[in-house]
Amino acid sequence: MNQKVRVRFAPSPTGPLHIGGARSALFNWLFARKHGGDFVVRIEDTDVERSTLVSEEVILADLKWLGMTWDEGIFAGGDKGPYRQSERLSLYGLYWERLLEEKKAYLCYCTEEELEAERESLREKGQMPRYLGRCRDLTPEAREKLEKEGKKPVVRFRVPPREVIQVEDLIRGRVVFESDGIGDFVIVKSDGIPTYNFAVVIDDALMEISHVIRGEEHLSNTPRQIMMYKALDLSMPQFAHISLILGEDRSKMSKRHGATSIKQYREKGYLPHALLNFLALLGWAPEGEQELFTLSELVEEFSLDRVSKSPAVFNLKKLNWMNSEYIKKESPEGITRLALPYLVGAGLIQDDPAPEQVDWLVKVVSLLQEQLDYIEEVVTLIPVFFGDQVEEFTPEALELMEEESSLRVVERFRKEALQAENWEAPVIKAIFKSIGKELGVGGKKLFQPVRVGLTGNLQGPDLQSLILLLGSQRAANRLDYTLKKLKS
Secondary structure (H helix, E strand, C coil): CCCCCEEEECCCCCCCCEHHHHHHHHHHHHHHHHCCCEEEECECCCCCCCCCHHHHHHHHHHHHHHCCCCCEECCCECCCCCCEHHHCHHHHHHHHHHHHHCCCEEEECCCHHHHHHHHHHHHHCCCCCCCCCCCCCCCHHHHHHHHHCCCCCEEEECCCCCCEEEEEECCCEEEEEEHHHCCCCEEECCCCCECHHHHHHHHHHHCCCCEEEEEHHHHHHHHHHHHHHHHHCCCCCEEEEECCEECCCCCECCHHHCCCEHHHHHHHCCCHHHHHHHHHCCCECCCCCCCCCCHHHHHHHCCHHHECCCCEECCHHHHHHHHHHHHHHCCHHHHHHHHHHHHHHCCCCCCCCCHHHHHHHHHHHHHHHHHCCCHHHHHHHHHHHCCCCCCCCCHHHHHHCCCHHHHHHHHHHHHHHHHCCCCCHHHHHHHHHHHHHHHCCCCHHHHHHHHHHHHCCCCCCCHHHHHHHHCHHHHHHHHHHHHHHHHC
């Protein structure tokens, strides 16, 4: 590539960073890193009513959390700013005034009621709703009369008739549009705020964006933007439109498919590098069978040539599998640090726990780590290590405890626990050996009654590790509670 690669991610701060937006940002980021280019982040906040600083902060925080740092743009600086559209209004004015002077745009005074009636008439005729140019050739006298009536005009772009507009898309190939099906479109609203299709062209051109990589929902905007580039004689970027992300039922992804924003996955305890890895594979396929990638490997492998035209399907099971694989690779200390806020929130531990409690938690988490799909799940798995009572017994566990030897095993283990001076693995092993020999039981008939007595379940964490981490007194207390409950 002769021109330096410069790509951008330009979110509207009207809500959180959604999965689709994060995937678009990632493809831009990977493309920039692959080609030694710049990744620019700017804010499109011309939707004054819906844009908020809170949304902007959340979006930028999520980008940073995912690891997508930017080279230029909002809060990073650069010589092509400002990087917030609301701070560029005077700059846009220079361009739309030029279009008016060159008769490539005009003032339109049509009311919304008049426009809707026109659209409805076209729909009834089976035609594409579009603006038919009522104000295209108003005389100065007609304009003056309308302004005296208090009508505030918008600025419309004068679409050239009978023009074929070709988009040479790097993902979709050649896509052809006809100007006659578009109609003159608004580039500046009556309050002086530019519309998306106008502002984005000015921003991309002045920021020397070389490649516009975005969702396919923007493909229909592209012919309007191409006409704008030509009308203003601005250098045009190359376009690449990424496919939609669908839910598993192959309908457009929505809340009914589960969490749709990065913030929601972040709050549930998904790891940023796992989420990035998953997003990269939504619509892009590496050459081999590898699925788990480091960031540097993703940069090395990424290519627009392997981005699919077909919609990507969001598979939550695959995301959970991928996240669990990343969790397994982390240290127990690291996972414990991530788990602490969830444990505090659930009331299982106090905020700012003592060092010895943290050491104990690390040992507990190391037992549970392989079972976690995401960190928040620790709250449902860890309660077995807390408290002196068994909250619930499964039917299978109760059935086991009906066997004659089961209660005797529990009674003997409780007695030994209370008498043990040291509570270490060899001591526990010796206790089981002694009970087995005394009562003439072994295998499941020896170990399972103790597990049920401690947890109320036939399955759970490694039994010896569980017993060690409970401690002799808590183990004895639980077994005592179980015996009283089952004998009552």
